[in-house]
Amino acid sequence: MPKLTRQELDKIRAREEEKLKKRDIHGKTTHVVVGMGTQGISAGAKNVLNALSDEIEKAGLENVILTQTGLIVSDKAPVVEVFSPEKGLVVYGNVSVKDAQRIVKEHLLENKILEDKRIQVEE
Amino acid sequence: MAYKNYILVCGGTACESSKSEEIYKNLIAEAKALGVEDQVQVVLTGCFGFCEQGPIVKVLPEDSFYVQVKPEDAKEIIEEHVIKGREVKRLLYIKEERKPYEEVEDIQFYNKQLRIVLRNCGVIDPENINEYIARDGYKALEKVLFEMKPDDVIEEVKTAGLRGRGGAGFPTWMKWNFSKVAEGDVKYVVCNADEGDPGAYMDRSTLEGDPHSILEAMTICGYTIGAHQGYIYIRAEYPLAIHRLEVAMKQSREYGFLGKDILGSGFDFNIEIRLGAGAFVCGEETALLQSIEGHRGMPQPRPPFPAVKGLWGKPTVINNVETWANVPVIINKGGKWFSEIGTQDSHGTKVFALTGKIKNSGLVEVPMGTTLREIVYDIGGGIANGKRFKAVQTGGPSGGVITEENLDTPIDFGGLQRIGSMMGSGGMIVMDEDDCIVDVAKFYLNFTVDESCGKCAPCRIGGKKLMNLLEKITDGKGTEDDIAQIKKVALAMQKGSLCALGQTAPNPVLSSLRYFPEEYEAHIKEKRCPSGKCKKLIRYEINQDKCIGCTACARKCPVGAISGEVKHPHKINQEVCIKCGVCKQTCRFSAVEIK
Numbered sequence: 001m002p003k004l005t006r007q008e009l010d011k012i013r014a015r016e017e018e019k020l021k022k023r024d025i026h027g028k029t030t031h032v033v034v035g036m037g038t039q040g041i042s043a044g045a046k047n048v049l050n051a052l053s054d055e056i057e058k059a060g061l062e063n064v065i066l067t068q069t070g071l072i073v074s075d076k077a078p079v080v081e082v083f084s085p086e087k088g089l090v091v092y093g094n095v096s097v098k099d100a101q102r103i104v105k106e107h108l109l110e111n112k113i114l115e116d117k118r119i120q121v122e123e
Numbered sequence: 124m125a126y127k128n129y130i131l132v133c134g135g136t137a138c139e140s141s142k143s144e145e146i147y148k149n150l151i152a153e154a155k156a157l158g159v160e161d162q163v164q165v166v167l168t169g170c171f172g173f174c175e176q177g178p179i180v181k182v183l184p185e186d187s188f189y190v191q192v193k194p195e196d197a198k199e200i201i202e203e204h205v206i207k208g209r210e211v212k213r214l215l216y217i218k219e220e221r222k223p224y225e226e227v228e229d230i231q232f233y234n235k236q237l238r239i240v241l242r243n244c245g246v247i248d249p250e251n252i253n254e255y256i257a258r259d260g261y262k263a264l265e266k267v268l269f270e271m272k273p274d275d276v277i278e279e280v281k282t283a284g285l286r287g288r289g290g291a292g293f294p295t296w297m298k299w300n301f302s303k304v305a306e307g308d309v310k311y312v313v314c315n316a317d318e319g320d321p322g323a324y325m326d327r328s329t330l331e332g333d334p335h336s337i338l339e340a341m342t343i344c345g346y347t348i349g350a351h352q353g354y355i356y357i358r359a360e361y362p363l364a365i366h367r368l369e370v371a372m373k374q375s376r377e378y379g380f381l382g383k384d385i386l387g388s389g390f391d392f393n394i395e396i397r398l399g400a401g402a403f404v405c406g407e408e409t410a411l412l413q414s415i416e417g418h419r420g421m422p423q424p425r426p427p428f429p430a431v432k433g434l435w436g437k438p439t440v441i442n443n444v445e446t447w448a449n450v451p452v453i454i455n456k457g458g459k460w461f462s463e464i465g466t467q468d469s470h471g472t473k474v475f476a477l478t479g480k481i482k483n484s485g486l487v488e489v490p491m492g493t494t495l496r497e498i499v500y501d502i503g504g505g506i507a508n509g510k511r512f513k514a515v516q517t518g519g520p521s522g523g524v525i526t527e528e529n530l531d532t533p534i535d536f537g538g539l540q541r542i543g544s545m546m547g548s549g550g551m552i553v554m555d556e557d558d559c560i561v562d563v564a565k566f567y568l569n570f571t572v573d574e575s576c577g578k579c580a581p582c583r584i585g586g587k588k589l590m591n592l593l594e595k596i597t598d599g600k601g602t603e604d605d606i607a608q609i610k611k612v613a614l615a616m617q618k619g620s621l622c623a624l625g626q627t628a629p630n631p632v633l634s635s636l637r638y639f640p641e642e643y644e645a646h647i648k649e650k651r652c653p654s655g656k657c658k659k660l661i662r663y664e665i666n667q668d669k670c671i672g673c674t675a676c677a678r679k680c681p682v683g684a685i686s687g688e689v690k691h692p693h694k695i696n697q698e699v700c701i702k703c704g705v706c707k708q709t710c711r712f713s714a715v716e717i718k
Contacts, residue, residue, distance in 0.1 A: 002387035003379025006265060009256070009386065016257035020247075023129045023164075025184045036208035049127070057125045065184040066127065068208020 021062065028065045030108065032056070035079040036068045044096070045078035051097045052080070055104035064108060076119050082107055093119035128163040128205050129183040133245060135170030135331055136324070136363050138178040142194050143167075146178055149197030154205065163205050169244035169332015172486035173232055176216060181245075188230065189214040232483050235501055237464070239472050240325075240448040241488050244332030249367050252374040255335040261380055263454035267343050268388040271454075273303060276347040280450070282458030284470040289315060289406075289443030290521065290547045291623070292469070292536040298440055301430035302348040305438035310350035312341045313415070313434065313441040316357035316364070317399050317406040320519030321570060323550030325474040326444035328486050330357070330364035333448065334371035338381065338394060340450035344440055345392045353394040354434070356411050358401045368396060403520075403574035407622045408441045410576065421578045422622035443548065445474055465491030469535035473546065479515075479553035482507050489534075496530040499553060510555035514638070518547025520567040521627035523634025524560070543634045545627070559656035560639040561646055565593045567631040571624060582625025585616040589629060597657040601647040609636070655717040658702045662718045665706075667692040669714035676706035676715065 076093025176190035247254035281296035318326040414420035433439025469491040482504030514524040523544035613629030670692040677685040687693030
């Protein structure tokens with residue numbers, strides 16, 4: 001009796017590839033960035049970040065990178081930037097946990113911009 | 124909850140010696156202390172290659188490349204980067220501002236590299252077999268065991284055109300085929316990890332960063348030639364590589380990639396480690412086999428070659444670490460894919476350990492056919508401290524120098540041989556204008572004389588003779604006959620020595636003589652060392668016009684050879700001076716000159 005069969009190896013490989021893929025940043029085209037300046041954090045950016053992370057995981061979006069950044073200058077914290085090849089750079093302001101769920105559902109999955117949350121940020 | 128950040132810490136020997144393991148432990152401890160251990164995964168990986176800037180810490184997904192990190196920086200990385208999402212600017216290699224969604228500006232050191240052998244180094248945790256499996260690990264073994272006959276494997280390696288990376292470049296498929304067709308029910312597979320060239324650490328890094336790839340390749344070869352036992356011969360002075368190999372072998376046995384009935388194929392294979400004491404000659408295959416058998420490591424006459432009559436007289440395939448590391452990729456991606464990389468005579472890539480007077484010393488892997496200029500200037504960043512390039516030594520003590528005029532020669536087995544050097548295992552030592560070529564030749568020769576096993580006279584006596592001649596020249600006692608004498612002794616060593624150690628030992632002398640004859644002449648005719656290295660040919664003197672009498676040199680001189688009054692020019696007593704050069708380094712007015 002072998003210690004490990006080919007079928008078992010396939011299972012291990014599929015499971016581990018999934019884990020390692022999350023670490024891989026190559027070939028990922030869409031970036032979601034949460035502004036984590038002091039005002040961002042005090043306005044709930046941490047919760048927004050966690051919500052985005054959970055929703056992206058749930059939706060199984062493999063081409064999305066979620067990162068944090070320092071201050072994004074705006075009076076509408078928390079700010080979330082979404083950069084995708086289809087829509088370019090879109091910035092959302094006053095993002096709540098609910099909005100975070102909408103961003104994943106509407107913008108990332110359905111490719112629709114949430115016009116009501118969109119803001120202009122000065123460069 | 125899913126991890127938001129991944130921190131990869133380089134765990135190669137170079138970074139480890141600058142406390143990367145402590146950085147790794149601190150990062151985990153800090154993440155725990157700050158309550159984010161479920162948000163960040165910290166991984167200790169193999170060598171990133173960018174050793175000059177080590178220890179290296181890379182944070183994903185931001186792809187932040189932190190360099191020269193210290194254990195006490197761990198807190199800041201967790202607090203600022205992981206918790207607050209702000210890169211720790213002072214530790215970044217490229218400090219320019221960038222938008223988070225913009226591509227990371229490429230680091231020039233990595234631009235021209237192609238990583239096949241080092242594919243997993245700096246990417247996975249070498250002590251975790253699951254991460255290796257996730258990167259197509261043991262897929263090639265599975266393919267070979269269930270979908271390929273031994274002849275198919277040999278055909279694939281032949282199509283790939285893989286040649287031995289230990290130095291000589293012998294076609295790998297031929298070795299395998301010799302052993303496969305050789306009669307005998309017991310055969311062996313051996314991995315030569317006895318890396319010993321000065322300045323070379325390609326094999327060590329491969330073993331430290333990706334030990335499973337070697338185990339997988341050896342098992343594939345075992346199936347191909349009909350062997351059931353493998354040995355890894357590694358020097359005891361590579362403790363980290365040995366440790367990682369032992370961990371990998373244990374995991375491999377637990378999973379059943381080693382042992383009986385591998386994956387239910389009915390094929391059995393086992394691997395054991397044999398530790399060498401670090402004699403350079405044991406890198407020579409017949410001496411290595413002697414050492415495994417428990418005898419004194421001395422070369423044996425060939426033929427018979429080990430492929431036919433090797434370990435305990437049985438057919439034995441012996442390949443170098445880097446050669447093995449290529450095998451799983453060739454099986455997975457196909458020999459044709461591999462053969463399209465590189466040049467006509469050499470396929471695939473080559474790993475080099477770039478050291479010496481270079482800005483970015485480190486481990487680089489480039490496609491065959493890359494020029495030396497690209498390696499030295501584009502990847503290596505040029506010569507350190509703004510000095511002038513003089514030469515590169517490739518092939519270690521068996522190779523030769525490559526000068527400015529040959530910098531554009533594509534690097535492959537044939538190309539290097541044509542200009543009087545050799546590929547060797549991949550050590551690349553860069554010299555600048557301050558290096559004396561006769562002194563360098565003496566250094567390498569001293570190494571081979573030291574490491575000669577003494578079995579055959581041409582190597583034992585010839586090496587010593589050559590050494591005496593070079594010493595005579597650097598002592599200022601050389602005559603013009605000495606050059607002819609050097610060539611004569613060198614020829615005798617090349618023709619008469621039993622193994623490659625003696626046959627190639629004169630190479631550094633001959634090649635430096637070929638490219639820098641004027642430097643030898645300066646030593647012999649003018650009794651002068653143009654680089655100011657050979658102590659017996661130089662004098663330190665204080666320029667009486669430049670010296671302001673600050674007394675700094677006099678205070679530093681270890682033998683009290685400098686005298687003079689404060690605020691008056693000083694003098695060096697040549698009788699007492701030991702020519703250590705401390706005065707020259709100390710003087711802030713460039714008043715100390717070499718004559």
